[in-house]
Amino acid sequence: MKNTYIPITMEVEKNYFETSDRMIKTLRLKFLDERFDFEPGQFCEFSILGKGEAPFGIASSPFDKAGLEFSINRAGVVTKAIHELRIGEKVGIRGPLGNYYPVKEMEGYNVVVIGGGFAFTTLRSLIEYMLNPERRGKYKSIKVIYGARNPGLLLYKDLLENWEKRDDIGTYFTIDTKVEGWNKMVGFVPTITEEVAPSPENCYAIVCGPPIMIKFTLPVLLKLGFPKDKIVTSLERRMKCGIGKCGRCNLGEFYVCNDGPVFNFEQLEKLPKEV
Amino acid sequence: MEVKIKERLSQLFDEQKINCAIIFEKGTMPDKNAPNIIYNKEGLNNLVWNSMNWNNLANYLPKLLGKKIGIVAKGCDSRSIVLLMQEEKVKREDLYIIGINCTGMIDMKKIAKDFGAEISETIFEKDSVKVKGKASEKEYKVKDFLLESCQVCKYPSPVIYDEVLGEQVKGFEGDNYQDITEFEKLSSEERREYFYKELSGCIRCYACRNSCPSCYCQECFVDSNQPKWLEKGQNIDDIFFYHIVRAYHMVGRCVDCGSCQNACPMDINILKLTKKLNKDVRELYKYECGLDPKNTPALSTFEPDDYNEFIK
Amino acid sequence: MKKVTKTEFINFLKKQSETFDIIAPIKGDKGIDYDIITDFDKIIFDHVNTDRSFKRFLFPQSQTLFEFKEGVITEAKKQNKKKFIVGIRNCDINSLKVFDYNFIEKEPVDTFYKELRDNTILITAACPASNSTCFCTSFKIDPLSIGHGDIGILFDKEEDSFYIQGNSSAGKDIVDGLSTKDTSDFDQKKEKYKKNHEKNRDLIKDKNLVEIFQSKLEDEKWGEIFKGCIGCGVCTFYCPTCYCFDIEEQGKFWNGKRVRNWDSCMFPIYSKETTGHNPRPTQKERYRNRVLHKFYYQLKHNNEYGCVGCGRCITNCPTNIDIRNIIKTFI
Structure with a gap:
């Protein structure tokens, strides 16, 4: 029987700073001998031998079969080591872990994706998945509301530009306060959501962002009439094993690693307030 | 004693001089009492004072910073209060200290061993305890079964208080570090062997750290991973390292209350380490901690004309 | 079910020690706790429960998941000696329902726990008495059961004899070789110990x-x-x-x-x-x-x-x- 704690080996193919504050790096890893498929919203345990392991959502599209991309904020021991990785170095990956966005249930629905800051990684995976020619026909309108403190802190700028040019996705990019050279929206995500969100009828809202953004966006969506089970988010928690064994990441009755990280607000409402 | 403490705390709640109090409640088991923080005088119903109140109540003070606190303090508790005042973890004006002249706390684990059967009831008299089991009954003198730290306690009476209850008690007059002097005579191999054997039982539950009033760090060095000082497994060297470093963090800050050892579920003799350092501080710095709030702790002072070369 | 004398039972354990590490309660400095047995006469059978549960033998406090050298991962070396744990009380054996669910039944299987579990023979023992802190009956646990684990035993101090029963197929195989005395007085003996469990309180009483x-x-x-x-x-x-x-x-x-x-x-x-x-x-x-x-x-x-x-x-x-x-x- 297989030791589930041993990661597969992948190779760093690309790495670059994603944001102007140089706190977030995107890494592209190439599958070597072993590979796996995944769904949008799943995560991996990223392992640097001798430093440790940490969980990160997969940022690339499930249709991108040759490798995986992660955008990682430099914070602790493991993320610091990840930032120091060079091209060609080997890393360990365990995955795919956790559940994923309800991409099947969302078929036939309108979708509004609401993101803030660097919590946009698995949302990007989701959007790319939905925009893939194989999948696009399954969803009605797709809208993306994405905000950051300033333009430099938005992730995946090239991709955002591409989306703007397409006519099968509506884009609303915003920054907190006006800066020179920015010709898109200005204002906080909850405010923009109130202005541009689609009708709640037949619509899923996928929300990911810093706790403060979630806190103020949720009431807006409820006010607009979104049902709680159609408001979906992805959570983070201090996590160790990633496979529902170690007990570390429980949020009420759920293990975020196994039962999540994707939950709807109807589920979250019934848990102790421990986010 | 119990009645007096209740009466006074009740008055203090009424006069709004305090908005919480740290007390002992009657435990759910015959051999334990429970420290508790109460916020109104209804909480005084279960208050108890007897010889099972070994926990150092000053341990709860740093978490209550900013509140007006009534605290029942034995000699050792009061010394911890002094230390916490020196280290600015509590303000004197926030405290109302009901000092208790302490006659020493009883080692219930030792009594349980001697008694041999499950204890179903304990009845405390002035200086003895009647222990009842299903089929037997035995009376123990408290002074014959004192906790290790209480046996050699020099300061059973509070060193700081607003009022004091109980008759004046005479402290231990002999050398309270006699056992350490004996231990020092062993060779370094023997001492090492002793500690390895003793600490091999440690399960790293950190009850010793968490029951210690001087251990109030927001992040303990064992929990830090930047830098990571030690590994968390059951390697005896890591365990040893934890206990030694914790003891070193206690230099000149340990009041010999013994609550680390009393809290230990594995009965490890932790006092050997802390007492050795306390003895050194007394010899090298002529300092005993937790006696006078105006003093600065031994390792927090510096004088330009110190006779030691290394410090200049 | 079989009935053997204490000497026979000790000899039975000694024989098992050729294939297994025998782990059983003995008296230590602090109290009665499990340890690997070298002196079989020191095993204690009539205590209420051990200071610590046997959890650490199936789920060690510290366990290596894998090793690595120069970036190459290798499986950790394992101790393969099988274990034979004697005297597990009914409360403790029920804790395995929690462990088995978390580490085996719920995908993926935790190989470390499973291997230790598969390589351990568990002997449960009817509890001779309850302490005032016992409340296993709250969880529908019968402290006198001998039906859990691979083998179940009831030690009767009065007669210095053991009632022994194989529960799992591995347990039955092991017990098979024993000769036996008349076991018809088992229920009577069990009944005798029942009164020692009056302190054991049901706190939940079928509440949801x-x-x-x-x-x-x-x-x-x-x-x-x-x-x-x-x-x-x-x-x-x-x-x-x-x-x-x-x-x-x-x-x-x-x-x-x-x-x-x-x-x-x-x-x-x-x-x-x-x-x-x-x-x-x-x-x-x-x-x-x-x-x-x-x-x-x-x-x-x-x-x-x-x-x-x-x-x-x-x-x-x-x-x-x-x-x-x-x-x-x-x-």
Whole structure:
């Protein structure tokens, strides 16, 4: 029987700073001998031998079969080591872990994706998945509301530009306060959501962002009439094993690693307030 | 004693001089009492004072910073209060200290061993305890079964208080570090062997750290991973390292209350380490901690004309 | 079922020690606890329960998950000697329902636990008496049962004899070789010990804890019940059903191992995130989580309580936090 704690080996193919504050790096890893498929919203345990392991959502599209991309904020021991990785170095990956966005249930629905800051990684995976020619026909309108403190802190700028040019996705990019050279929206995500969100009828809202953004966006969506089970988010928690064994990441009755990280607000409402 | 403490705390709640109090409640088991923080005088119903109140109540003070606190303090508790005042973890004006002249706390684990059967009831008299089991009954003198730290306690009476209850008690007059002097005579191999054997039982539950009033760090060095000082497994060297470093963090800050050892579920003799350092501080710095709030702790002072070369 | 004398039973264990490490309760400095047996005459059979449960033999406090050298991962060396654990009380054996669910039944299988579990023969023993801190009957556990584990025994001190019964196929095979005396007085003996369990209280009395706790997640009593809790790990480390662990890297850089260690939800660092944010910032939330995990979350998902009523958290808590009172508070 297989030791589930041993990661597969992948190779760093690309790495670059994603944001102007140089706190977030995107890494592209190439599958070597072993590979796996995944769904949008799943995560991996990223392992640097001798430093440790940490969980990160997969940022690339499930249709991108040759490798995986992660955008990682430099914070602790493991993320610091990840930032120091060079091209060609080997890393360990365990995955795919956790559940994923309800991409099947969302078929036939309108979708509004609401993101803030660097919590946009698995949302990007989701959007790319939905925009893939194989999948696009399954969803009605797709809208993306994405905000950051300033333009430099938005992730995946090239991709955002591409989306703007397409006519099968509506884009609303915003920054907190006006800066020179920015010709898109200005204002906080909850405010923009109130202005541009689609009708709640037949619509899923996928929300990911810093706790403060979630806190103020949720009431807006409820006010607009979104049902709680159609408001979906992805959570983070201090996590160790990633496979529902170690007990570390429980949020009420759920293990975020196994039962999540994707939950709807109807589920979250019934848990102790421990986010 | 119990009645007096209740009466006074009740008055203090009424006069709004305090908005919480740290007390002992009657435990759910015959051999334990429970420290508790109460916020109104209804909480005084279960208050108890007897010889099972070994926990150092000053341990709860740093978490209550900013509140007006009534605290029942034995000699050792009061010394911890002094230390916490020196280290600015509590303000004197926030405290109302009901000092208790302490006659020493009883080692219930030792009594349980001697008694041999499950204890179903304990009845405390002035200086003895009647222990009842299903089929037997035995009376123990408290002074014959004192906790290790209480046996050699020099300061059973509070060193700081607003009022004091109980008759004046005479402290231990002999050398309270006699056992350490004996231990020092062993060779370094023997001492090492002793500690390895003793600490091999440690399960790293950190009850010793968490029951210690001087251990109030927001992040303990064992929990830090930047830098990571030690590994968390059951390697005896890591365990040893934890206990030694914790003891070193206690230099000149340990009041010999013994609550680390009393809290230990594995009965490890932790006092050997802390007492050795306390003895050194007394010899090298002529300092005993937790006696006078105006003093600065031994390792927090510096004088330009110190006779030691290394410090200049 | 068979009945053997004490000498016969000891000889039986000695014979097993050729293939197994025999682990059984003996008297140590502190109290009665499990250890690997070298002197078979020192085994104790008539105690109420051991100081610690046998959990550490199936789920060691510290366990290497894999080793690595120069970036190459290798499986950790394993000790393959099979174990034979004697004298497990009915409360403790029930903790395996929690462990088996978490580590085996719920995908993916944890190979470390499974291997130890598969290579251990468990001998449960009817409990001769209950302590005042025992409340296993709350969880429908019969302290006198000999029907759990691979083999079940009842030790009758009066006659110095053992009733022994194979439960699993492995257990039956082992017991098969024993000769036996008349066992028809077994029920009578069992009945005799029943009166020693009067102290064992049923605290739950068929109440539906899932429903009760579902409506009390934010009850104000959570702010009181943890009382003088100092946030040490005694209750969790002594608990036979607590299985949470931490994973850490040991060794230096490229040469070392990845290890799992027991962890405790009572420690602040347990849930503290790298950013410094802690979703369970005070002992109130931590204690609530511990209680709910035992009496609500696990019950809802696995239909088993995360508590077996052994009472160890009560006897060992340095501040006398009593889980029985907490159950009573809410039901």
